[in-house]
Structures are given as C-alpha cells and as structure tokens.
Amino acid sequence: MDQLLRTGHQPDPVDSRRPSGLGRFGEYGGRFVPESLVPACEEVERAFAEAWGDPLFRAELNHLLAVYVGRPTPLTPTARLSAELGVNLWLKREDLTHTGSHKINNVLGQALLARRMGKRRLIAETGAGQHGVATATAGALLGMPTTVLMGEKDTERQQLNVFRMKMLGAEVIPVTSGSRTLKDACSEALRHWVTSVDDAYYCLGSAMGPHPYPWMVRQFQRVIGEEARAQCAADLVSGTPDYVVACVGGGSNAAGTFAGFVDTPARLIGVEAAGGAAISAGTTGVLHGFRSKVLQDEHGQISEAHSIAAGLDYPGVGPEHAYLAESGRATYVTVDDVEVLAATHRLARTEGILCALESAHAVAWVIRAAGDGTIPPGSTVMLTLSGRGDKDMATLMELS
C-alpha cells in the first residue's frame, strides 16, 4: 500500500490510516463477498492501483474530465441566499457536469479501467438513475455494452432516467426481488457479476461495496474536493471554508469532497436523509460486501430506507464515512423530506438553480443550521451541489 500512496496524490490522513490488504477504514470496510468474487475484486484492486499510479491513465482521465465532462466545475457564490442566511454559501457545481451529476467522475474512471483490464462490457446498479445514466454514457463513449440493474420501484419513479439509459443503448433490467429498490439492485448486481466476471466489469456507483471500491470511488471523486479546495484558496478571503457540506447516500460525492479538505481545519458535514440515515440511526453490520453502519432490525435483517430522493434511500453508507464519524473528523446530520422540498424551492427562487433532491439535503441543513445559529453568522460554507434536478421534475410536479 505504501507504493500506492507514493504514486497517487498527496497522501491524506484517511489514506495513510488505511491498513494494507483488506481495505479497512478502522473496523469498517473489508471484502465480504462470495469466494467466486474475491479474485475479481483482487483483479480490480491490482488494476486500479497500477492505473492510478500511471501518468498516462491519469492524463487520459483528466483529458476526458476536461473536454467531455466539463471540468473544472465552477465554485459559485450565492449572493441572495447568503444575504438571507447571514453566512457565505458557495456551491461546488457538480450539477453542471455532463449527464448532470458527480456520478460521471467516478464512472469515467472505472470505465477506462475496465477497458484497460480488457473487459468487454459494463454492469451497474442504480437507484435514482444518475449512476445508471453515467454508466450508459461511458459505455456508449467507449463502445462497451452496458447492463443496468434497477429496482422495479425506482424504474417507475425515475422513468426519465430509464428512458435516457435506453437512448444511450443500455439494457435496463428491473429488479423484482425484495423491496424492489436500490438495495435489491445492489444485491442483484453482485449476483449478476458472479455469473459474468470473465467479460464484465462491475461499475459500482458509490464509495461502498467490497474493497477496493470504497477507496477507488473516493479517489475518482476526490477531483471534486481538490478543485474546490484550490478554488476556495483563490476566491475566499479566508482561503479555507469554515464548513464543507455534502449529501450522503452511499457517500461518494461527500467522500470526494471531504478528501480535499480532510487535512484543513474545515468542519466536514455529511447530510443524510432522515429515512435513510445509516450513520445517524444505523448500527454496525455487513451489507453488499462491506462492514459499515446499516439500517437493520433487531434480528439483523436489513431495513428499507425511505427518502424523497431515490439516490439517498439506501440502508447503508460507505465505510469511510462510518470511520470519519467514529473518529470525529466528520459530523453526520439528517434532514427530512419537508425541509428538502422547502430547500429545493428556496435555492431555485433565490439563485436560479434547480438542484437534485439529493443535493437539496445539504442545502436544507445549511438553511436550518444558519437559522438556528449552529453555523455562526459570517461563516463561510462550501457545499457540493451533487446534481441537477431535471430527473426530479416529475416528483416535484406531483407534489405541487
């Protein structure tokens, strides 16, 4: 692992605390998968370590991020909302990326990796559909057939994204087992991978799953935090924000954002959906190949999560977040659907930005915390706006 640390960017404290081999963040993480998948995970781990240390791979990825995704994304000051809240709120605009969310950063990295590994097709799970759309997009770009597993319930809630995936040439398979949502799509994706490891690459959508995925996905997403940190240094009087805020589903946009600030004095705040709050309301468990905080009943059966934002109703959370919470380096809070809707409207009316319901969780917390003094007046807040709200218009139309 030392070698990995030397080849990558500056080692951050989280990285250096990651012990070798089993991919643990403290007691969280690991590789709890069927034996049939262990060699595949090892293969991905080796390939990623090598690719991440290869300047050519990084250059190709960075080139695509620039000319295809539209990076760097801007750091937008919010004049009117900041004035109303009495804090300086800046938005890291992942909503302005191609395909409309941060998911594309990770997916392009993994798709290039898959090609490098000689895999011919991609499989992915998706909840809100943003990861599915990103994977379908990368599949089209690189000429790799793509299969997306999606809970049947989510295919109904996110019809627009299902249609987008199909337009991009992907096959969307509705998952009818269990609660027919993201958690079942994840289980099905792992089962699907067992039968296709030879030619398929599993493009996992968040900083979760068996090692090396939580680590790899964070490394692909750290571009958010690194860009934001440099932009803050250039644009903010203080150089570093007082608060860094991001919504947490599986935790990829938050992990990428935090990675840029973990060695600064900034307070790191992850915002979970009240009905999917694995860190705030969960207990230690093993789900989808990793040990972390999960929502489960007294018998150890996994509970269903609920959120107005399909991307946040996952009953687990990436292991690095469980670790950051336990070590106290980051704080995790929750907001409910009502606050989220209010925040969505307020950001739209004051700043002209219709954000994803997932991202609105982060906005909702800032509004609440500025209002009740949790964030002292005059503080600077850097918030990752993980995606745009187009996919949520049907939900919003229904509710208004």
Added chain:
Amino acid sequence: MNAVETRARAAKATGRKLLVPYVTGGVTENWTDLLRAAVDAGADAIEIGLPFSDPTLDGPVVQQSSHQALSRGATTRQILDDVSRLGLPVPLIAFTYANLVLHGGADQFCAALADAGVGGLIVPDLPVDEMEPVATAAADTKLDLVLLASPATTPHRRTEIAKRSRGFIYAVSVMATTGEQSQLGQAGQQLVTSLRQATDLPVVLGFGISGPRQAAEACGYADGVAVGSALMRRVLDGAGAAELGDFLGEFRTALDRTTR
C-alpha cells in the same frame, strides 16, 4: 474432530457418498417435517438456511424461499428453537450470511447454534480472509466452519481454504448463484481434482445439482453433493415431506449405485 467432520470422514472412509440437502428454515409451517423426511431418505447432513433479507449468492429459488420464510415471520431464534427439539441423528449445518453471524457477535451466534445442536456453519459471504473472528468462535463452540472454494479461486487461495476449512470443503461447481443447471460443467471436476491435491478433507460439490443422475455423475469425482434449489423449488410448488423424501430417496439410490 467435530460432528460434521467425523461423519464426513467416516463416510469417505467407507466409500459412502455424502448427500447433503439444503432446506430453508421456516419456509413452511411444518418445515421441520422436511428435515425428518430428509434423514429417513438417507441424508448424511442437512444444511439449514437461516434466511437473510439481502443474500448475494442465492439464485431466484432460494431467494424466494428465504423471502417466503421471512414473510412468515421466521427468525434465527425461532428456527433454532424448532431445530433444538428435533434430536436428529445427522449433523445440521447452518447456512447464512455474514450480517446475521456478526450482528450480535460471532461468539454469541456460534453458541446459539451449538446450543440448538447445530454442528456446522457455512457463510458464503465470509471469505477466508475475513473469517478470523468467526473461525475462533466456531472452534470454541465445536462448530465446523465449512469454507467454499470456487472455479475462480486461485491456487494460493485454494491451499489456504483447504487448510482452514472444517467438516468438509464446499466446492462450488459453477460461476453462478445457487440454482439448477441443465449440465454439470468441467469446472467443478477440475476444482475438486485440484482441492484433492491440497487436502484429504472430504469435498462436497454444490450449486447446480438438479437431479439424481447429475448427483451420481458428480460423485464420480466428489465425495458428495449438496442439493438446494431442486428441493426448494418443489417445496415452493407445494411438495410436502413425503414427496421430498421420495425425491431425496432417488438421490440416495443413485449415489449408492456409484459406490458399489
């Protein structure tokens, strides 16, 4: 040596092929009758599935049977209660996922299994690299922690698995989830052959065995077979203990014929 391994080695020594049926705990009201029927039909050990909400290695049939059991309100505690009253003459092996094992601590979980008279444990999402706390707890309570090996397993891992598995080695015949396969592939035979070079533990082939003829074919090279989906499909379709017993009886006959 614990109960499962004693039994498995004894069978291997006499040339008897192991028949290891799988039954999902709590799948039907009278599910324990299925266990008795399996014993009467000549099972050498029985895998009892402790249903988990999010299985990652089960195909549609076993998933469905677990879902049915959970919908009926089945819990690990209730299933173990049911089992503890049976006093069956063959070793029972719990088959379940890591979260249920680790939920209240591996020590407590293994102790509960042992108290109920269960002799072995299979955790498909607990690879050898992650097994340590469970292996210790199992050893302390005299449970055999059976490890799985797959066609994808590398030689290095195969050696490790062979060294650390207890009871027998569960050889997964195909790169697939549990479920019936129309034909047994080459992969299973190659896997068994290579495991034999690493250990004298009995090797039981599982995944995909759908009928007596296939079972007999598998026992041309393996020490026994595990049969799950083929049984649970019949149970989901309404088969009772008698029907299941008859079906398993055909397996027994076929296996005994390969031996002699």
